[in-house]
Amino acid sequence: MSSKKVTEKNRIDKISFSLSSLILVLESNKYPLVITLGFLLLLSYVTFFHHHYLINHDGIFYLRAGEQILEGNGVNVKVSNAPVGGPILYAFLDQFLNNGFITLKLISLFSGTAIVFFSYYIVRNVSNSKIATISQLFFAFGPALQSRAIFSTNELLPLLLIIISLYFITKREFRLSDIILSGALLGISAMIRVQSVPVLLAILIFLLIRNRRIRTNLAYCLLTVTIFIIAFSPVMIYNYYTHEVLIDTDAGYYVLTNWRYLPAEWQYKIEQSVVTNTHVSIFIDFDVFLKNYFYNLFYHNPNLLFNFHFNNAISIIPIIPFLGIIPVLGGVIYILNINLNKYNLSLLLGSASVTAFLVFLLGDIHLYFFAIIIIPLLVIGIQNIRNVEKDLLPLLILPVVFFLTISIAPLDRADHLLPMWISITTFSAIFFVEGIPKIISRTNPRREFHHVSKTTLTVLLISLVLIANLGYSYKLFQIYLYNDTYSDIQSEFAKIFRKKAVSQQAGIEYKQIGEFLSKQDGIENSYVMANHLAYSYYAKSKFLYSTFQEGVKNDPLESFITRENWSAFDIYNSNITSYPSDRHGVYRPIPDYLVYKPLDPEVINPLRINSTQTKDLEVLSNPNDPRIPTIFKPIYQHETGIVVYKIDYKK
Numbered sequence: 001m002s003s004k005k006v007t008e009k010n011r012i013d014k015i016s017f018s019l020s021s022l023i024l025v026l027e028s029n030k031y032p033l034v035i036t037l038g039f040l041l042l043l044s045y046v047t048f049f050h051h052h053y054l055i056n057h058d059g060i061f062y063l064r065a066g067e068q069i070l071e072g073n074g075v076n077v078k079v080s081n082a083p084v085g086g087p088i089l090y091a092f093l094d095q096f097l098n099n100g101f102i103t104l105k106l107i108s109l110f111s112g113t114a115i116v117f118f119s120y121y122i123v124r125n126v127s128n129s130k131i132a133t134i135s136q137l138f139f140a141f142g143p144a145l146q147s148r149a150i151f152s153t154n155e156l157l158p159l160l161l162i163i164i165s166l167y168f169i170t171k172r173e174f175r176l177s178d179i180i181l182s183g184a185l186l187g188i189s190a191m192i193r194v195q196s197v198p199v200l201l202a203i204l205i206f207l208l209i210r211n212r213r214i215r216t217n218l219a220y221c222l223l224t225v226t227i228f229i230i231a232f233s234p235v236m237i238y239n240y241y242t243h244e245v246l247i248d249t250d251a252g253y254y255v256l257t258n259w260r261y262l263p264a265e266w267q268y269k270i271e272q273s274v275v276t277n278t279h280v281s282i283f284i285d286f287d288v289f290l291k292n293y294f295y296n297l298f299y300h301n302p303n304l305l306f307n308f309h310f311n312n313a314i315s316i317i318p319i320i321p322f323l324g325i326i327p328v329l330g331g332v333i334y335i336l337n338i339n340l341n342k343y344n345l346s347l348l349l350g351s352a353s354v355t356a357f358l359v360f361l362l363g364d365i366h367l368y369f370f371a372i373i374i375i376p377l378l379v380i381g382i383q384n385i386r387n388v389e390k391d392l393l394p395l396l397i398l399p400v401v402f403f404l405t406i407s408i409a410p411l412d413r414a415d416h417l418l419p420m421w422i423s424i425t426t427f428s429a430i431f432f433v434e435g436i437p438k439i440i441s442r443t444n445p446r447r448e449f450h451h452v453s454k455t456t457l458t459v460l461l462i463s464l465v466l467i468a469n470l471g472y473s474y475k476l477f478q479i480y481l482y483n484d485t486y487s488d489i490q491s492e493f494a495k496i497f498r499k500k501a502v503s504q505q506a507g508i509e510y511k512q513i514g515e516f517l518s519k520q521d522g523i524e525n526s527y528v529m530a531n532h533l534a535y536s537y538y539a540k541s542k543f544l545y546s547t548f549q550e551g552v553k554n555d556p557l558e559s560f561i562t563r564e565n566w567s568a569f570d571i572y573n574s575n576i577t578s579y580p581s582d583r584h585g586v587y588r589p590i591p592d593y594l595v596y597k598p599l600d601p602e603v604i605n606p607l608r609i610n611s612t613q614t615k616d617l618e619v620l621s622n623p624n625d626p627r628i629p630t631i632f633k634p635i636y637q638h639e640t641g642i643v644v645y646k647i648d649y650k651k
Contacts, residue, residue, distance in 0.1 A: 031133050032120035039140045039149075040113045047105050047150040050481050053507030054534045059090075059104040059152035061533055064543075064579045066091030074242050078576040078583040080253040080274075083235045085191025086154050100537070104152030111156035112149030116140045118163050123426050125170040126391040134429035134462060135422075141469040142421065144314040144414045147476050154193065155415050161189035162196050162419050169203055170394050176223075183224040187231025194249065198405035199419055200228055202398040210390060250274055251282050251409075256569075258410045259292045260300070271569040282408070297407040298374075299367045304414040305403075312476060314414045314421055316428045317465055319472045329377065331427030334435040335396070337387040338380060347383060352376040395423040432462050481506050507534065509640050514538020516636050517593060517644065527578075529561060529591035536579065544591050545577035549605055551613035557620075557629050560613050561591050561647060594632070594645045596620040620645070 054060060065077050066087030079087060094103040119139040123132035139145065148155050165185035168178040182203065189196035207220045236246045256262070256270045266285055282289055299308075307313035307321045315324030338344055355375045359368045378400070388396055399420040411417065437454040478484035482503040510532065517523055517539035528536045529544040536543035550570040551560045563571055575582035578589070598621045604614060619625045623634030623643050636644035 031129075032117065032136055035120070035133070035136050035140050036113060036117040039116045039146075040109070043109055043112065043146060043149045046477060046481075047109055050477065050505065051105070051150050052505055053511050054101050054152065054537060055480070055507035055510070056151050056153050057533050058154060060100060060537050061577065062087040062154050063090045063094060063100045063104060064533070065581060067094075068580050073580065074238070076583045076586065077581045078248070080250045080576065082154060082193055083191050083249060084238060085188075085235050086157070086193070089157075089192070090154075101152055105150065108149050108151055108153060108156050111160040112145055115145065115156065115160050115163050118160075118167055119422060119425070122163065122167050122170050122422055123429070125167065125172065126389075126395060127426065127430070131426070131429045131433050134433055135425040137462070137466060138316060138425040138428060138469075139421065141466045141473070142314065142425075143318055143469055143473040143476050144312060144418060145421070146473045147312065147480065148415045148418075150477075151480075155418075158189040158193035158196060159418050161185045161192075162199050163422065165189070165196075165199070165203075166394070166398075166422060169206070170391070172391060179220055179223055180227050183227030184231045187228040187233075190228070190232045191235045195406070195416065195419055198402040199398065200224070201405060202401035203394070205401060206394045206397050210393060245277075250277075254409055255282050255292075258412060260295055260410060261288060261291045263288060271567070275568045275572045292410070293407060294363075295367060296410045297404070298369075298371045300410045301403065301407050301417070302370045302374075304411055304417055305420075312414050314417050314424065316424065317468060319468045325373070327428035327431040328424050329373075330435050331429070331431035332377070332381065332396070334430055334438070335388055335392055335427070336381055336384045338384050344380060344383065348376050348380050351379040392426075395426050399423045432458055436461070509638050509642060510534035511538050513595060513636065513638055513642060513644060517541060520593070520646075526592035527589045528593045528595060530595035531597065533577075533579065535595050541593075542589070543579040544589050545574045547603075548596065548599060548617050549608050549612050549614045550574070551616075553611055553613060554616065555613055557613075557616065558631065560617065561594060563590075590649075591647055594620075594647060595642060596645070597640075597642045 062079070062082070064087075065079050065084070066089070068074065068077050069084060069088055070091050074084070077084070077087075090100075090104060090107065093107070094100050097103045097106075116136060116139050120132050120136040123135040145156075162185070165182040168174060168182040168185075171178055183200075186196045186200050186203075190200075204221050204224060207224065208217050210217065239245050239248045253274050256267065256274065262270075263285070266288060269284065303309055304313050305315065306324050307315045307318045309321065312318065313324070316327050317324040352372060352375075356372050359365055359371055363371075381396075385393075385396075402420050403417075406416070436458055440454055440457070475484070483506050484503070511534075514535050515538055517528060517535065518541075520526070520539075523539055523541045525542070527542045527544045528539060529546050530536070531545070531547055533543055533545075550563070550566045552565040555565055559565055563574065566574070571585070575585055575587075580587070582589070596617065598618070599614070608614060619627050620632070620643060621641060623637060623645075631648050632645045633648050634643055635646050638644075
């Protein structure tokens with residue numbers, strides 16, 4: 001055989017071997033691939049056929065901030081609740097598509113899909129393929145993840161980086177390279193969202209206690225922290241050279257707008273610290289901090305975890321309040337393998353009694369009842385942690401450390417808890433696959449349930465959970481994308497048999513009004529004052545942010561639009577949320593157009609309604625009201641009640 005024929009034969013053999021290897025890989029991973037593909041196709045359909053209009057303010061805000069930074073004007077940009085890594089990345093990617101709305105939706109969609117894919121392999125690192133498949137199904141059918149995967153927000157890309165980092169750290173025999181990759185991914189994630197910091201703490205604790213090789217474990221911890229800092233350093237370098245600080249996010253800003261208990265004198269101090277960028281510590285009044293922290297820890301954030309009040313939660317079974325606690329705690333109790341001896345029972349009952357006594361004595365049972373559930377479980381878990389298989393230890397530590405840390409803040413959405421989702425789905429899958437059959441065996445010593453019956457029951461329960469979640473997601477999409485409402489489960493079933501009117505997609509008013517404004521002369525250099533960035537996004541104009549709850553009561557409306565008597569904090573908040581961002585107050589813009597939408601009572605701050613121009617501005621909802629100054633010229637009124645005014649300063 002000639003050398004040419006031998007070479008050709010070798011090439012064909014290599015191609016054949018490669019194809020055979022690919023087929024083998026696909027065959028051995030068919031279930032996680034099918035689940036991932038199903039998630040991608042379903043959510044692609046929703047996002048491209050049912051989400052045509054921008055409705056999320058946050059994503060476009062980050063995009064605009066990134067655009068301004070890339071234009072070389074980062075010194076005047078302030079992103080209060082997140083680092084600038086995300087905004088810069090989004091603005092860079094949008095240069096290729098030139099459609100911010102689509103760019104952000106694609107990032108969310110592909111990030112969500114990749115999260116579903118990697119979730120299987122994380123769980124398979126610590127358990128078997130059956131539990132990994134069930135956990136991945138819980139991931140894919142999770143309403144909180146699905147709802148974020150279709151929106152133009154800043155949430156899922158940093159979560160994807162966290163998930164991939166957990167894949168490396170949960171390997172049964174991880175190497176030095178796995179430690180490096182895990183730390184680097186968490187550092188990159190922190191450049192977009194700070195949720196990776198509690199995850200880093202959880203990983204460090206795991207590395208310390210995983211075995212008795214203290215020196216090696218400390219070295220691994222030091223390496224992880226070093227790699228994390230190196231990966232995060234571009235943001236710190238940018239902050240230092242642009243703003244002369246290493247960390248530019250402001251916890252005080254988030255506290256001011258979200259904490260439940262905030263004395264007036266402390267609120268003023270935080271407002272001043274935010275405006276002057278002096279970063280007053282959230283511990284300035286430690287009693288106030290503790291009051292808010294325990295409220296967040298035992299009531300507000302658990303509500304987003306297990307759905308106490310029909311909120312969108314990351315619960316395994318969000319459709320029914322509290323029910324999602326059962327599979328999670330059941331899975332945790334199963335892996336702890338607790339021996340119900342006298343010591344453990346005494347510890348459990350004693351911690352529950354002491355917690356209940358303290359709650360009744362010092363707290364409010366309505367607010368702190370969750371403490372009576374979780375603290376005894378935490379105590380008994382620490383006592384029996386040696387019973388846990390080492391492979392499962394990272395996923396057991398993660399939710400505890402993450403929740404204790406993140407509860408410094410009252411989270412405003414359930415998806416902020418999604419870094420815990422890998423643990424929740426894993427414990428729930430263990431409960432359904434291994435826990436329920438074991439419970440049946442112990443409660444039926446005569447073996448009245450055969451193996452087939454146990455399997456059938458498990459499959460039935462899992463199927464019911466998945467179907468319920470699919471229905472819950474469907475309802476969420478109706479609420480988010482079509483402004484639908486929810487009353488109760490019975491009413492929702494009744495709606496199925498009623499003839500439905502065709503509903504307009506949410507956000508269509510933003511586009512219609514924005515496109516109307518886009519036809520105005522000189523709109524690209526004009527400021528549009530509104531409480532949502534979408535108007536100016538579609539108008540391709542500049543943007544002046546207002547909540548329409550600023551100013552001083554009974555002031556003339558002319559002074560409102562010039563922000564003459566706004567508080568320093570209100571002006572600062574308006575400046576940094578506007579486009580272009582005006583962090584240092586150098587632009588001092590006044591609006592050329594004003595878009596007024598009557599405020600929903602739920603968004604009105606009751607502490608401000610009697611001191612600001614909130615009620616005064618309501619006259620703008622009726623363009624024929626004679627009390628409206630002549631400089632406000634109504635040029636458009638939408639069917640939803642939104643009125644557009646052109647401001648004519650010459651009158």
